[in-house]
Amino acid sequence: MSRTLARGFLHGTLTLALATSTTVLGSTVAHAATPRLALSALSFAQSTVDATQGFVSNQLTFSVTNTEPDAQNLTGTVTLRMRSSVTGELLGHDRVARFDYNYHYGDMELVSGTPQEATFAYAMPVRAYSDAATATWEVTKVTLHGDDISATVGAAKLSTFPGYRFTANTLIDSSAPTFDSLALYNGRGPYFYVKDDPAYFALSLTINDYQSGLWKGSIKLVGPGGQSISTQISWARDEYSTGFRCGLSGSGDADGNYVPCSMEMKFPPGTAPGSWRVAQVILINNAGGRATYKNPAGPSMVVTSNSTLQATDFVVSPNPVDNWRADVTTELSMAVTGATRGISQLDVTFEDQCSTTGQPYTKADGRLAVRVYVSSRARGCEVTQLSVRDGAGNLALYGSNVSAPDPQISIDQVASTEAPTALSAALDPASIPLSQLPNQNIRLTVQAEVKVAPVTSMPVYVYDADGDVVFQTSGNGGQAPDGSLTYDISLSYWGLEAGGYTVGFMLSDASGLRSYWNMPDVSSSLTLPGGPVVLTITEG
Template sequence: MSFTFTRRVLRGALALAVTVATTVLGGTVAHAAVPRLALTALSFEHTTVDVTEQYAANKLTWTVTNTDPDAQSIHGTVTMRMRSTVTGALVGHDWIAHYRFQETCCGDAAYEAGTPQESTYSYHLPVRRYSDATTATWEVTKITIVAGDITKNVSGTQLASFGHSFTAQTLIDASGPTVDHIGLHPSRRPYLYVADNPATVHYDFTVQDHQSGFWKGTIRLAGPAGQSVTTPFTWERDQYSTGFRCGRVSSGERDGTYMACSIGVTLPSGAAPGNWRLAKLVLRNNAGGTTTYTNPTAPSITATSNSAVQASGFLITPNPVDNWRGTVMAELTMSVTGAVKGLSAVHVDFDGSCQQWGVPTAKADGRIAVPVMVPQQTENCEVSGIAVVDGAGNLALYGDTYGAPDPALVITRVPSTEPPVATGATLDPPSMTVSEVNDRSVKLTVQADVKVAPIDGLGVSVYAADGSVVYQSFGGISQAVDGTVTTWLYLGWQNLGPGTYQVGFRLTDAARKSSSWNMPDRADSQTLPGGPLVLTLTAD
């Protein structure tokens, strides 16, 4: 799209003036003119730069003005391009420098001097060493000036009265860019669901051009019935960093000598189902050199609208699963219709740690069954994708992975609603002399019910006769098949004297539920069946 502006060069300066008038009751009331923004100076330091021996930069200096006496700041961009002396056309990626009043450290351009009403900036333009001839022309193609909500664009013939260009002596780049391995991003099955909405697939590759650098390109996918999609692409500067982005990838070197790209190609809604291949990849460098890859080695995409083969009646059994104490197996079943030459594959993907565990089989009732492994204590797994492929290559897709209809399948864990329950506890030994405390530990065994969630934590407190805590410990624990949990109390370093000591404990299970027993310092403590658990220490 192009726009045509009426431009006027006035005394070497460019100014935009707006006069506003309003008619009131037959009379005219004049309002204050809108502040004017202007470019008043622009020049390169050198009219000719030779980069045939080494890299060089040419300093650009410019001055902008604002007639608003109350303005506090001003900013904008300067866009520079190379022009071919062979074709006369602008060629190569643009070079954009951002400038801002009083910004000297972190922007592209440097603030030199001045006020928001008149300020000067500079930028050292790196000059490319390669073009399509021994000379090329560099020029400023556009300047934006922004103050508040007012923007001034200076371009085209408006720049003619300024020193907006220079000539570069260059080396000749007679070749085009090259590309390495082409893959899908992210690494995925090459399936795409296209029905009422468009769908996008991303191709990953790296472009190299160690002379003039990569500029732009196109990707063409060819599908059934003569359909095709062509997508142009280039690299751009990241909006919030100094990096550079080609598609979805932020990497590479400025000017495209080495640029990683991840380019999205969108198939329109209603695209023909079947195989879509990468038919052509065209790459162009900053000197205009072009490389065309026809039918490059790259993954093809199978598109579907689920019109040929369909799956329905999705079901997971058992669900919920009891995987509190170990990994368990479940089964995803479905009915498949429209398949030609049977089924060649069924692929199931999950959000979570569940996995398809084996190949699908046909059950007696004709339903297709896919084994699923549910790891121990996994709380839930959502089915994110199902791909059903028949023997003729027809495809049906379901789930967010493919942007396809949701099968609405979530594997959940059997809920645990009760906290641990202790039914008794013993100490071994229940008594010892004070001197023995330093030489042996006391074994604590707690008998507990086997609930849905296993006990996996045990905290112990030992209380003196006055209720003070003389010993505490907490750690992970395993509950035995018979429900018991066991730990050892090491009391030697406590310097305990003769007397009786009550032992209390807190049980925690894998569902993060807990219960306290015989702990007088906790309001939620319960009385252990069989009464207090007491350790007796006697004098030697």
């Protein structure tokens, strides 16, 4: 008997690659069989392990064959589950281990072989806790991937391998899963606009079970009229890393002892407006232990379609604002209709350096208003969220942050359209002996027109008689209230000779507009009303 045939009988499977033939005009043409992937061997090293004394593992060894002779890749996964000795049912979270012939990292070790026939080994950690003194672990699924083909080996086929399972002596889990930090995920606010489209959100919590670990669970919300929505808590191996993921949250551990979760939920169209709360959290551990937490401490949420309470006719006055040189305030007001028992709350969120200041107030004409602080750094502000609540708890909600109607509230900055203008410039001193250059700076004073945007920068350039730059500096500095700007020019290390030098400069304002003065190498340069600024360096 050939070695290949004997090996197939030894492992309980025999995979045959058959050729097919077709007769064409009296001749027979042979075709190669379709390539196949197969699991040819699988077994655990020990039929029984004792997990009661601490960490223990059991090595799983398996072999894969690929009849494609030119195959270069061989990857896949092995899924393992625990079976209860009490109920006979599969119990708890699965373990999914990955293998890869070419990249020897992660869960499994390549023992030997080629992409056509390879053997892998996996040291499977065994849980110390179950629902009884013993439990059975078994391989429930194997996925195989070659270059262009894939195959899945299911539980029925796996059970034909004598070593596909083993028994573990375990401790009995006496604890129940717990959780803390139940909140809206990522700082999400508690208000939701639901009309024609759903509103999506996530609830975060951290789940702990330091015996058998978390298996699964659920979260249930209740709202007005007995409406409710629920979501399942589940976690799994991250597809693209060695970590784990529960909803939107990464990290945690393979045993489910510590699992940060952020479970996505949604309020669908037709959700009842009003207050919603978490009514129940159910957690089930890997031993089947169940814990139900009713009415836990957590966030309350308010849903609205703006059908009862509305805010309209938004006005900012004054607008635009002149905040080029200092922080300013303006007023945001609106008409509110449908309020019951007055207005209890007004919140406004801006996208930039703006914020409300002080308490909302009602104007003589009945409009609801609030002062808005506008930072001198703001180049304009738009409202991204606005909410109004009345004394009965009704909510009106607006803004892109919450996928609600856009209130189209924008605080604009007074436009700056004219580049800076220099009125005059002078040097002190205008003439200096060459020997004094190391000991004395030359102060340039520029008188610029005070316009909408202040001048924020004045780079300075010194040119020789040929128009070449012999000195330059970034010259950052602000414009004084009287319009003047100064810069001290130090020429000590520039190796200048006696002669006349032209001093030019650029003026740049806070809006980004620029002008150039007495700069011969800039085509758009302007000439000062008093003519060029000239520094004379004398001998001596």
